[in-house]
Amino acid sequence: MLDLRQLRAEPDTVKAAVARRGEPTAPLDQVMVHDERRRAVVSEADDLRSEVKRISAEVGALHRDGRAGEADELRARSRELGARIDELDAEGEQLSEWIRRILLFVPNMPAEDCPGGSGPDDNVVVRTVGHDPSSFGEHQRVPHWDIGDELGILDIDRAVRMSGAMFAMYRGLGARLVRGLIDYGLDRNRDLYEEIRPPTLVRTETMTSTGHLPKFADDAYQLERDGLWAIPTAEVPLTSLLSGEIVEEADLPMRLMGHTSCFRREAGSAGRDTRGLLRVHEFDKVELYGFCTPEQAHDLHDEILDRAEAAIVDLGLAYRVLDLCTADLGAASARTFDIEVYAPGADRWLEVSSISWCRDYQARRANVRYRPAAGGRTQMVHSLNGSGLAVPRVWAALVETYRRPDGSIEVPEALHPYMGGITSIGPR
């Protein structure tokens, strides 16, 4: 959520930033109108309340002096004021609600250095690392769904029978590889990041804090009977880890990581990327997460990107890093870098990580603040997140990249410790 105070203080800056995304700014004008009225209403109500308190004190004094009979007029006056206060309060609440409802739908302001653009084509390729897409051999040009069948390590057909399209099931060493990748993703960040294993079903408020609700409800699985939602990423529960809390500046930056299942309805994607593991409704992911001060945010953003990237480098996959343009940015993000790995068999770049700096947008929704060491008002923290390792697409790029001419798969060295010493996956 945007900062109402900032909007009030520098409306042109805020509106220009939102406009850079191609978002309408009329809602912000509406917010400012409501805000001005609200302040007038609150101010008047407070003054009247002050008067009521004074009268009540007088009435109390008369009672103590045994002159209760003289209080009738005061009582009547106070009752009148009370009625007026009720009206003002009701109006104030209505205005607050309107403001909140509008603001919940307005996306974050892009960072100043976030590249402008009107669609995915305007994303900036920061660097491409690893092999050239043309450098892969014929034996690597087999898509992972075929490899999965061949080796019996991926069983899409039966997963679909159980759960429907875009669900996957791993078998044998394929399943082992999933587990290995998760541990690999966690262990390499254990030095600085506290491992969290959060719930995967969360309340509506929790989903609202990250910006996934109310606007993107169609993308999420909902358990209506219980008022719960299945998380699309560990970012959701991790953002709420400190909701409503005030931390000391000394506790920042706070680095967290979480492995969870992630659930996505992919409402707008029906029929696209349906083959194999390109896009699935349920998958495993290790998420890196950080709360920090505004001053620490840039460094922490770089750090999470470095770590997400290093995980791909050490697996020996070809990849590229994208600086997302204003049009492709997630609603909560001010700046996002994507990592895409190249899958030679599917001949596709697959997004495996999105490293976002959300400024105080999510913190304001979740109400996570810190007390500055130097004193002064509490401030909203900044939040950052990025996939440390998204299993299915890495799995896919991996088996395609490491397929040998004989059809078996070489397990990259970095994963040997996580595969119980198994170095090759052959037919069963």
Next chain:
RNA sequence: GGAGGGAUGGCAGAGCGGACGAUUGCGACGGUCUUGAAAACCGUUGGGCCUUCAAGGGUCCCGGGGGUUCGAAUCCCCCUCCCUCCGCCA
């Protein structure tokens, strides 16, 4: 799912219609004393909103919401959460 008991400041724990944003203890922070420390003593020690250059002022918050009243932490109703017992259960 059934029955009972709870929810107050960083923690513990008073208050049960009027001068209570809240006694007190602990903790934390600052000071006095001390070669230093401890002890003792003194002081400080929540958040939101409005207003303000600032200082200050106003107002709200005793789990959440509603009600009664001139006035609610205190009385009434609803909800949520926690604890104990029973049932069920990985």
